Amino acid sequence: MRELELFFGPQHLGMVGNFSITLSVEGDKILKATSDPGFLHRGFEKLMECRTWMQNFPLVCRINVVEPDHMEMVYAMAVEKLAGIEVPERAHWVRSIYLELARIASHLFGLWAYSNMLGFDTAAQWAMYHRDLILDLFEELTGGRVYHIYIWPGGVRRDFPEGFTDKIVKTLHSIGKSVPDYNDTFFKNPLFYERTRNIGKVTREEAEKWGGVGQVLRATGKPFDIRKVEPYAAYDKVDFNIPTREEGDAYSRIMVIRDEMIESVHLIFKLIEGLPKGKVYNKVPNPFKWKIKEGESYVRVESSRGELGLYLVSDGGDKPYRAHFRTPSYSHGLTVLEKVLEGANISDVGNIMISMYVCAPEIDR
């Protein structure tokens, strides 16, 4: 049979985001896959070298469109570590609640992409609607729906308004009521099971060898989560589970995402219960004249896709000397995906890619 070259994306129905995969195919079997993420290069890391420490906040949150909040968090943490700024206790808890809300919003967006791609349009529309309810909360809290710039060095920009925690609980309850509906239409649907079982299988050894984190690793039975490995914010003060599955295929990855959403909701309830009183912001020096002493730091958080890190270098000036984001999709999209696609079927390319939660803007910073 003749070997053909097939361009999957960036303009393709099965493709979500600005990403392309060049496939060598024989019949409908893939012989070789080459990822090409370069459709979005904005040079954020270079641009950050020309902006002051505070001016960079509107930039970093735009790196990943789907979950800007973890980007803010990781940058704020890196700046705090370099400058030695303390964060008040309440701010840690507020940050955790906020980040968990962001995780649910991001997972719902991912659920939309995945179910939409597989043709389960009803569940996709629900997910989009429920994400909107969380965005309403963000709008009330920060003024922005998608980009919030809420977390700053030294704490958060403002405290929760009055009655806000009740609103969070109410919203989450109303989303939680739909979980059985989601199960019936999507997660426990036999069609979905048939479509994703044994697709894009990764063993634990392979996942570790290829630098897998997040769902890719947790779907193979390994409870690797930065919130437990290297706790930040208030995650070491409350107890929570890390959902895992054993099979390592697309189905188990999606089920891990589902369980994570439910676990995040429980986690938010626990955090709201224990929310301490106090101030939420420690004053930082004048942002126009703020110079940070020489040094380097690598900090990491668990974003909704896995380990998100930032390597930040200061040369003692008022701007970062070098910033380098370690994003979870980077290894997943460029290493794991290429290896897993070898030998797979053309019809499963989008399926495998989205089940690994590859998000192109994150790769091409």
Next chain:
Amino acid sequence: MNKKNLIDGLKLTFADIRVNKDEDELMKIYAKKEQVKTILRYLKDNGYDHLALVSCVDWINEGEFGLIYILTSYADNNEAYKETGDVYLKTRISRRKPETESVIENFENAEPYEREIHELFGVDFIGHPRLIPLFLDRNYEVPPFRKNFDTRKYVKDFFESIPAVSEEKT
């Protein structure tokens, strides 16, 4: 194995390396570029099995590129890792002839990182199977993430030379 054993073992196995010994500081290993591959192998065998990041910093005043490999661990019961935290392996290479050995043999996920550094800083990785472009679609005289790349001049030269649509028609 704990932190002290690890540091002693490293010093015993490799000559001329410097290990940061401060108690609560980060663990940084400074090595020559020829040693990087074997040190990574050594650390991988001792439980540091997750290469989180390979990064490059342009120290233009010193005429050098700083390469940094950040290693963490997947294991839950890694005693040394609990003490040391992330390990930074650092090396410097000359800016005049920026080349070093690829570490893909040790960590497969280093492949895109090395490709990126090759593209954005112009560092050659010997033994890398495909140093093809990753993000950029034009050729640059100076690789764009180097400090001597003049962004303003580039924007001026590149975009101002494109005529406006109305001018083009007439």
